[in-house]
Amino acid sequence: MFLFCVFVGWSFSMGSAYQFHSWRVFVVVCALPCVSAVVALTFMPESPRFLLEIGKHDEAWMILKQIHDTNMRARGQPEKVFTVHRIKTPKQIDELIEIESDTGTWYRRGFVRVRTELHGIWITFMRCFDYPVKDNTIKLTVVWLTLSFGYYGLSVWFSDVIRHLQEDEYALRVKNFNGQNISNYVFNFTLENQIHRNGDFVNDRFISMKFKSVVFQDSLFEKCYFEDVTSLNTYFRNCTFLESHFVNTGEDVMSFVQFSLQ
Template sequence: MSSIADGSSVRYSIAARLERLPMTNYQRALFGIIATAWFFDSMDLGAMTFLLGSIRTEFGLSATQAGLLASSSFLGMFLGAAIAGMLADKFGRKPVFQVSMVFWGVGSLMCGLSDTVTMLMIYRVVLGFGMGMEFPIGQSMVSEIVPAKSRGRYIAILEGFWPLGFIAAGILVYFMMPIVGWRGIFIMLAVPSVFVFIVRRHMPESPRWLAEVGRHEEAESIMTRFEQRVRQALGGIALPPVVETFKAAPAAARKAGFADLFREGYARRTIMLWILWFFALLGYYGLTTWLGALLQQAGYEVTKSVFYTILISLAGIPGFIFSAWLLEAWGRKGTCVLMLLGSAVSAYFYGNAASNLVAPGQLIAAGLCMQFFLFGMWSVLYAYTPELYATRSRATGSGFASSIGRVGSLLGPYIVGVILPVAGQSGVFTLGALSFVVAAIAVAILGVETKGRALEEVSQ
């Protein structure tokens, strides 16, 4: 085994040792801890889709004001994603991951205790800040503990907890809204943060990151425990031999920081990801945040609008499953372009169906297609992004991509509120469709393929 004093050797030894491990219940348990937070984050954020119409009615908000309220969480997410990524690359994944729970829980609780729309906006920003911290760290941690042959599938499955949380939020609102009101829903959603905070204490720090920043003894210690737990999960049989099949840059050439995202070999990837995240999230949140409210405005009663939104969201489950399979069978780049173009076409047809008050069956069919591709798109975004950066800057790169995306998600709901009175629902969904097309073009021209390659190999 490589000497601990030899930083470069330890770095590659840790990576090679992780890559050769088979997937066991131990790695799946760690994955489950991360995925649980994804699920509850989705519930908190998705709740606004189902509650916006009622909140708008209670406070007498205009379309523009409702758009601002819907966008407030994304301001917090913009700040949280950028800051957390840099902090996680400097201080570690685990401590920053834990701190995010505090902002998330307090923000959700205070949303439920808000008696003015201004206070509600402020605490939606706090809630969003905690959520924004989650995403780049969760992506990075899953990427760094799951071997290359399974990495894309597991990150896609991680993102699959997003539609599950969104659907769960709709079900919660459907049954509990008449009993506790929208404030009670937010208070209920604060409770899981305590559970997740406690469970996360069992997460180890990323040995890849520890080796990368020179904390070699800690990296070796955690890696050894990691291997022991995997061996126990396999019933005590011997682990596969370590095979180092890739090389990386010398340690002296490695400098972490924001500028690292634009160094030779990374600038093109960063530009592609920023365009992708901005336009994908502009389209996604501009449309989905307003789904329930738009159906109500089109003439559907509150309970029906919530029911229809839940129903069409069910297509997100096969959407992310199909995307998770296609990521490994076909590749990241092609799957990403397919999901974006599918989202564009289906969003356009859904917008026309909703605005023309067609038969519910046609509306639901168009909505099912739209959610299938939208949630498939999310799976690719989260699988693809962290693979494009080296360990030293993975959380920073993922964080800033996510943060740029939050600018799009911040603008999306607001833009919808502005153009809705002018262009109507068909115009709103056409704008969303065009956003997805722009994102697809960026990936097709600037994207690189990462399927089946070790992180250290891709980082070259």
């Protein structure tokens, strides 16, 4: 609920062509933990087990010492000395691969190596459900699945809810104009969230402006001049253009005219 209150209605603009609304901000914030984790992994040292497997015993000892010193400082015992009496080196290769590496063919050796690796992964996985770590594995699995489902739900559903609420709020603030008669007027500002019905615009100039969520219905534009005009979610329905000129209205000079005739 706190995040909901913070992000609803919050947005900012990047120039006049792009609006960065609150639901996009929410998605970006949800992605920050993943990005932070990727960055953090690049600075994390290798695990002692991996270093022992590849024969780097000194590096493994230094990592273990660093972990020990960090834990002791957190416990308020920084003076405690790290001592190691014995380090057990993990088995680096299966005996079956050792035997068949000299006599078998290359694809046979590859098949045996893959089968052995998969078997080792399965054995390690099944140990997670044996005593004494079985209960902790089940609890962590439930927590992980719950967090993953909640994170996915928030990033997909919550952002969509925010967008719909913004659209509803935007629709409630729409301004309606009916039967307007505007002549010899210069529009050089943004028209936003408006509906114009049965209006007559005669000899008006639309210069360096933007239409944003504007609808013109059954309106007449006579001897009007449009220059440097951009539009977003703007529709001209059943409108009539008489002796009107369009200059630099989008990427193509005629794009605004085609868009107006929708």
